[in-house]
Amino acid sequence: MNKTKQMTVMAAFIAIGVLGASFLWFPTGIARAFPVQHALNVISAVVLGPIPTVIIAFGVGLVRNLLGLGTLLAFPGGLAGAIAAGLFFRMRKTTTAAIVGEIIGTGIIGSLLAIPVARILMDQAVGVFAFVPGFIISSLVGSVIAALVLPKIKPLLEKETI
Template structure:
């Protein structure tokens, strides 16, 4: 079972890094990636919060190393998938995983991006500047994941 989870994790990381180069929405100083939210919800449901956080971290790290990402990807994606995974583990409801991802990435991650942008990146923005763009990408990506997870064959993967 561990080999299967690692294989699925690797595939999700590859999809996240490659699709991140193709599908993104520039909003302010951030690059918003709906693909990340999709992968967050799918990994939270299929693999759990631990694997989900590791996948989000790897995607964010690789995108930054390759020059296609932003430091702002770390707080949103990791908190969103953690909350999605915890809510799914407690309830076994895909919808609550989606809600966890949206709240974790859109609200909490958007607020936590402020000090990173301000202190580390030197961008002078308001404290809630990132909430709207993070919400836009996470709502879109989370809804895509919700519909993907409704496919019967997809549920049997793990």
């Protein structure tokens, strides 16, 4: 994929992530689940690789926060999931690996990284496992979405022209 097409796909994924956050979310305890972000992490890990996936996750989190559609918790969950999904896919070259990376990255690592963010930046005292169930549920739902969508869009993105 050439750089122009890659940047265009990344911008489109950021737009989808922001738009998806306003339509598809659900409460999970003290946090809100945004499964579109997790679906995009898996899809972009498979199609674009780890670095673009992290850039997309950061872009979605930043725009969502600027528009008031999210909280600072978008960063630890989205970025940890993006890194893990991209690296797991790079190691194994399977969609399942990207899904496992997303769930471990967001559900475990991201949820634990969210604790200092909540305490220091959001002034919320939370327990060690306050975010784990919600982050795992969100990443599972997003991974299912990705598994359903990816076979349809991957061939389109791999074409020389769209």
